[in-house]
Amino acid sequence: MSTAGAIWTIATLTMREALRRRLVAALAAISVALAGISAWGFYRLSHSTQVTTGESNAALPLAFILFMFMFSFIVALSASAIASPAVSSEVDSGVLASVVTRPLRRSDVLLGKWLGLAVILAGYTAFVCGLQVAVVAIVSGYVPPDPVAAGAFLFAEGAVLLTLVLLLSTRLSALAAGVIGVALFGMAWLAGVVGSLGDSLHIPVMRTASDISQFVLPTDGLWHGAIYYLEPSAYLMTQLSQDGGQNPFFAAAAPAWSYLAWAGIWLVLILALGVLSFQRREL
Amino acid sequence: MPGGDPAMLGSPAVHAMELRKEYRRTVALAGLSMTVGRGEVFGFLGPNGAGKTTAVKLLLGLARPTGGTAMVLGAPAGDRAARRKIGYLPELFRYQSWLTAREVLVLHCRLLGLPRLSWEREAGAALETVGLTGRGQDKVGTFSKGMQQRLGLGVALLGEPDLVILDEPTSALDPVGRHQVRAIISGLRDRGTTVFLNTHLLEEAEHVCDRVTVISKGRALASGTLEQLRRRSAAVRLQVTGLPPGWWQALDGFGRWSAEGDWLRVRDLADGQVPDLVAAIVGRGGRVAAVVPEQQSLESAFLDLLGDH
Numbered sequence: 001m002s003t004a005g006a007i008w009t010i011a012t013l014t015m016r017e018a019l020r021r022r023l024v025a026a027l028a029a030i031s032v033a034l035a036g037i038s039a040w041g042f043y044r045l046s047h048s049t050q051v052t053t054g055e056s057n058a059a060l061p062l063a064f065i066l067f068m069f070m071f072s073f074i075v076a077l078s079a080s081a082i083a084s085p086a087v088s089s090e091v092d093s094g095v096l097a098s099v100v101t102r103p104l105r106r107s108d109v110l111l112g113k114w115l116g117l118a119v120i121l122a123g124y125t126a127f128v129c130g131l132q133v134a135v136v137a138i139v140s141g142y143v144p145p146d147p148v149a150a151g152a153f154l155f156a157e158g159a160v161l162l163t164l165v166l167l168l169s170t171r172l173s174a175l176a177a178g179v180i181g182v183a184l185f186g187m188a189w190l191a192g193v194v195g196s197l198g199d200s201l202h203i204p205v206m207r208t209a210s211d212i213s214q215f216v217l218p219t220d221g222l223w224h225g226a227i228y229y230l231e232p233s234a235y236l237m238t239q240l241s242q243d244g245g246q247n248p249f250f251a252a253a254a255p256a257w258s259y260l261a262w263a264g265i266w267l268v269l270i271l272a273l274g275v276l277s278f279q280r281r282e283l
Numbered sequence: 284m285p286g287g288d289p290a291m292l293g294s295p296a297v298h299a300m301e302l303r304k305e306y307r308r309t310v311a312l313a314g315l316s317m318t319v320g321r322g323e324v325f326g327f328l329g330p331n332g333a334g335k336t337t338a339v340k341l342l343l344g345l346a347r348p349t350g351g352t353a354m355v356l357g358a359p360a361g362d363r364a365a366r367r368k369i370g371y372l373p374e375l376f377r378y379q380s381w382l383t384a385r386e387v388l389v390l391h392c393r394l395l396g397l398p399r400l401s402w403e404r405e406a407g408a409a410l411e412t413v414g415l416t417g418r419g420q421d422k423v424g425t426f427s428k429g430m431q432q433r434l435g436l437g438v439a440l441l442g443e444p445d446l447v448i449l450d451e452p453t454s455a456l457d458p459v460g461r462h463q464v465r466a467i468i469s470g471l472r473d474r475g476t477t478v479f480l481n482t483h484l485l486e487e488a489e490h491v492c493d494r495v496t497v498i499s500k501g502r503a504l505a506s507g508t509l510e511q512l513r514r515r516s517a518a519v520r521l522q523v524t525g526l527p528p529g530w531w532q533a534l535d536g537f538g539r540w541s542a543e544g545d546w547l548r549v550r551d552l553a554d555g556q557v558p559d560l561v562a563a564i565v566g567r568g569g570r571v572a573a574v575v576p577e578q579q580s581l582e583s584a585f586l587d588l589l590g591d592h
Contacts, residue, residue, distance in 0.1 A: 001393075001394065001395075001396035005396075006394070009390075009393050009394065013379070013390065016381075016382075017379065017381055020381040020382075021381055093375075093377045094373055094375035094376065094377040095377045095378060095379060097345060097371075097373045097375065098371065098373060098376075098377075098378065098391075098435070098438060099394065100345070101343050101344075101345065101366060101369070101371045102366060102391065102394035102395060103363050103364065103366045103367040103394070103395065103396060104363070104394060105363065282340075282345065282346040282347065283340070283345040283346065
């Protein structure tokens with residue numbers, strides 16, 4: 001079997017498992033429920049007689065970003081949840097022993113699992129972004145400037161965490177890999193908040209720590225990319241003029257290409273480490 | 284005889300030389316050497332914890348040896364191309380519980396690289412062979428352990444392998460299932476497939492194996508046919524009286540002995556040595572009242588072997 005064929009076989013198996021185990025259905029159901037709740041909120045915000053049109057126009061983008069933050073958290077949690085048992089649980093149960101003794105490379109198995117999980121994550125991210133944009137547009141008429149780019153950044157953020165947790169899963173139990181992955185994601189987000197605080201308080205070392213964190217684990221840097229593409233230009237200008245945009249739910253600029261290149265290199269390096277780790281793992 | 288690379292066909296199915304595996308301070312295999320010929324049904328016998336499963340994992344490339352070498356089907360252990368011709372039933376047999384039995388088999392057909400047109404036929408034949416014909420559409424998660432082990436055996440038989448490695452293949456089966464497994468192994472032998480049967484069940488080996496290796500504490504203690512193994516630890520009991528002081532010198536060169544009252548028990552006698560032993564005792568002035576050959580079962584031979592080491 002060719003390498004591409006083997007990777008695709010494992011990828012389709014991984015996707016089928018997510019569908020059969022109703023993981024995707026469960027995620028979709030909870031997302032629909034949350035989008036329903038947001039519909040009520042956005043309707044009240046856009047139709048309230050107590051706020052002016054200007055106030056409403058300023059509040060809608062922020063509310064949308066906050067909801068997308070919640071969905072980014074769900075995407076990250078989902079990435080961690082689907083990647084953490086991908087290797088470790090199948091090693092522990094013995095399922096992988098019958099697969100890796102077939103004529104395929106271990107790298108094919110891991111890359112196939114990554115591809116399958118990434119497709120699931122991409123599908124879920126597209127669904128949740130599309131749903132949220134549609135719901136908000138229907139109830140309030142508000143549409144963020146570039147939801148597709150924002151969705152792509154949201155997926156990239158999830159893919160980074162997915163890749164890291166998959167690496168951890170080649171060595172640690174599913175529980176340990178998942179908990180560590182979520183904890184690191186939370187720390188990276190907190191480091192972003194610390195950077196914003198450092199800007200507000202004029203403490204450069206806090207900004208430096210935040211910048212370093214965004215290179216070590218690029219989830220928060222990519223989340224800020226998503227934020228940027230959800231900000232209408234009027235909202236962007238207002239935020240910059242008011243407080244210099246020093247809050248954790250604001251991005252003054254799109255991530256630099258060099259940063260995106262680093263995020264791509266980071267992902268490839270971690271995936272390669274995962275392959276190496278799985279190749280060396282004794283089953 | 285199943286197909287394969289002609290250059291590799293002349294080589295043994297399995298050849299291990301001083302194979303070692305250490306896990307930190309634990310020595311799982313302490314220099315295992317053995318050869319399994321093509322077409323043999325080979326029994327790999329040993330008590331629990333002897334290192335049998337570790338050896339199988341090394342042969343399949345699931346783990347790396349810390350010393351020694353192993354060749355499987357003429358290629359280094361774990362070789363990807365050779366794995367195409369190996370069927371494996373793990374000791375811990377688990378398959379995707381959310382797939383049906385037929386889907387598991389089709390998945391393994393894909394992983395083996397078999398032509399797409401043959402998948403359904405292969406899966407159907409495997410289900411029939413292991414007695415799961417009516418359960419092909421059922422989810423594996425609904426199967427009993429015995430049925431999952433049957434499915435695992437079916438998976439191991441896909442693609443007409445040259446070598447089938449079965450690790451404790453009847454551990455979850457009832458007597459009927461065990462009988463069926465023996466029939467399947469006999470069928471494989473008839474087809475010229477090498478079977479590597481890893482078991483601690485002597486009865487299983489006794490029924491189907493052409494040759495066995497007994498392993499304990501990570502080392503091979505003995506290899507040969509079952510008859511050779513029985514004879515190796517065969518003993519003769521003699522009732523002897525009238526021997527003078529220093530009588531035991533009469534037994535020099537006649538294997539290992541022990542005495543209890545008038546009875547001597549002598550082990551490791553070479554073929555045809557009994558008359559010479561009797562003559563030696565008589566020559567020293569002893570009287571031999573009875574000579575009783577002990578019928579060794581495989582179990583007592585196995586226990587003798589383990590007891591000696």
